[in-house]
Amino acid sequence: MTHPTRVGLIGLGVISKFYVAAFDRLPDVDLAAVCDLRPEALEPFHDVARCHTRHTDLLADATNLDAVVVNVPNDAHAKVCGDAIAAGLGVCVEKPLATRIEDGRALVAAARKRNVTLFTSFHRRYNSAVLRLLDDVTAAEAPVRSLTVRYLERIEDHAGDDRWYLDADRCGGGCVADNGPNAFDLVRLFLGATELADAKVVRDAHGTDRQADITLRSPHGVPARVELDWSYDGEVKDVTVELADGTTLSADMLAGHTEFKGSLWHEYAGVLADFDQRLRSGQDTADDGLAALDLVDAVYRAEGAAR
Secondary structure, three states: OOOOEEEEEEOOOOOHHHHHHHHHHOOOEEEEEEEOOOHHHHHHHOOOOEEEOOHHHHHHOHHHOOEEEEOOOHHHHHHHHHHHHHOOOEEEEEOOOOOOHHHHHHHHHHHHHHOOOEEEEOHHHHOHHHHHHHHHHHHOOOOEEEEEEEEEEEHHHHHOOOHHHHOHHHHOOOHHHHOHHHHHHHHHHHHOOOEEEEEEEEEOOOOOEEEEEEEEEOOOOOEEEEEEEOEEEEEEEEEEEEEOOOOEEEEEOOOOOOOOOOOHHHHHHHHHHHHHHHHHHOOOOHHHHHHHHHHHHHHHHHHHHHO
């Protein structure tokens, strides 16, 4: 591909502004089309991109696109991603890959059969503090003894106008389904593949999981603790690594970003740049999204078996 990558953005919810800003920062990626069910959401884009109110209309114009970013509610991921794959387009989808493990597996199979890129957007792996920590851990002489990821927030503060986050059916669950994938992917970034060792889940009166304390374990026996909270007064997003020699290293993903969600500006630039590189190289990235979804499924199954 010698021309700029032509991308369609499907869904203009609360996260979309970070993608739009990332397009402005990356000269080799063009925002060629946008789609949203709400005509008023399209108004700022009429002079810069083709506008559609149905994703099927955007995909019908696929000859002028190389890929799409899927930024729709979680319960629509499988349908929209599946349609984009069938159209032969590369896909960058907001986590989670899907709300059901069966749908995630079907998307991966379809992408590989069609030979298109299926890339799940885990924006925290591009956080500058996380990347510095990864460099420090890689350079350390001692191996990792344990890892802790904390992802604590009040979901009502973060959902904005996207109230579907608060509907467990549309979100795919609660904190485990929505924040779990980002946290699990950070564990994968540092430790590689892991499996579930233990999970404690706390649900509210409506049956939505609001807190979870999850233990993962690597094939070499390294434990990783993931703490999730949707009812936290404030916000904490960090990673702590303990090395075998007793050294403790950490990354505060919010440090230096005083604006609410301020870290997302540079993280989503990283997402889009990496997606473009994977598209151009043809690298298969589907396993990352499926691995996180598999852990979400494992937590819910383990919780169900314990009740």
